[in-house]
Amino acid sequence: MITHTAKSTDAVIIGGGPVGSYAALNLAKLGVKVTVYEEHPEIGLPSHCAGHISIRSLRNIGLYPLPNGIVENTFTAANFYSPFGTKFSLHLSSPVTTTLNRARFDNYIANQAKAAGAEFVLGTHVQSLIKANDFVKGVNIRNGKKEEKVYSNITLDAEGISSRLLRQSGLAALNPKGLVFAVEAEVENVKNVETNAVEVYFGKSFAPGFYGWLIPKLDGTAKVGLATNRGNPHEFLQALMFKHPVASKQLGKAKITKIGYHAITLGGPIEKTYANGFLAVGDCASQVKPSTGGGVIFGLTCAKMASQTVSEALQQVDVSSEFLHIYQKHCADLLSFDFNVMLRLRRFLDSLSDEKLDQILRVCGKLGVDNALRDVDEIDFQGKLMLKVLGKPSMIAAVAYFAMLYLSANP
């Protein structure tokens, strides 16, 4: 028999991914009574992310250095390959990116949020939004045979890419044209890789609409993946591992120990991220870099801004969309230039033929782009980075920017 109960809180967060938990952490620190509902029984699992993230950005949001056991590796180099095997390498003067064990990273943020006072309810699915007079008033949750109405002054949607509840709020769903479909595997017995370098494989024949990646760990294993805008990602992964002129030598004898599939949103932020009593954050708002698919840093950055807006709205006793629109303005002020540049770059990259890509990588090598980028330490704000690089007299810098983009390799 199904039991029905009801309770209330200041703020409900849908989803205990990194973005939902980070919003909870910030809200709890601001004194807001917040409850996170996560449908899985454990935070961070199943994990679908490469966890390749900029060290400087993590530091800027107060999450670096991290406790032991979360960082898997750090990188000072990246190797980029055309589908014909042409290689361009970038070597930096200090580690710029790191790979994280995403499950442990997510747990780290959630534990911090709990310590700050946030409540986490796991294994509990948010089925629908409670709506009245055009306001979101909370959520209907289900845990086994128990159904509950949770009334809240404000609801933050951090449900990730499914964006099912986003649609119920009246906001437009993610643009399906901006989606690519990813596969990521953990592999053993990787050959011919440097442990300080990320491998990036371009080309329509191996990863149309995106790219493939190999992120080595220190123990001879690696995370390998790709995303595509057509076809079956698993078949493309097989082609990458066994037919690519370079990857096949690195992965031809590798054993897959774990594999997962998930979509990535590359279409840029959704048009509207707020409604009466409701804000959308993270992947469900498509706060993801269109160039590389990296969503952790921008999602966390927006979660912090959302928390600030929520706290102010609760103090003013005004959760109307007129008040909440300030959240979207803050996000746009910080990120819209970078998003626009990255969207154009994504279109540019998608338009390149395999032959053109091969040519670009050759040119980068000949022009000494590696030297021009040696001291770069920021890869997330790619629009601002481009301005900085183009300020240099040499046109090499312009080319260097494109190579730099590839370095980020945040799938």
Ligand SMILES: Cc1cc2nc3c(=O)[nH]c(=O)nc-3n(C[C@H](O)[C@H](O)[C@H](O)COP(=O)(O)OP(=O)(O)OC[C@H]3O[C@@H](n4cnc5c(N)ncnc54)[C@H](O)[C@@H]3O)c2cc1C
């Ligand atoms: C293959 C792959 C590799 C990636 N690699 C990188 C990378 O290297 N670097 C990077 O920055 N980004 C990467 N990303 C993107 C990154 O994973 C996302 O941007 C990030 O996880 C977004 O966090 P989030 O909290 O918004 O969503 P999610 O991490 O998806 O979390 C959403 C949570 O909400 C829960 N949920 C959903 N619906 C409900 C519901 N109705 N009720 C209760 N709970 C619900 C889900 O179970 C989930 O735990 C990658 C993505 C993929 C697919």
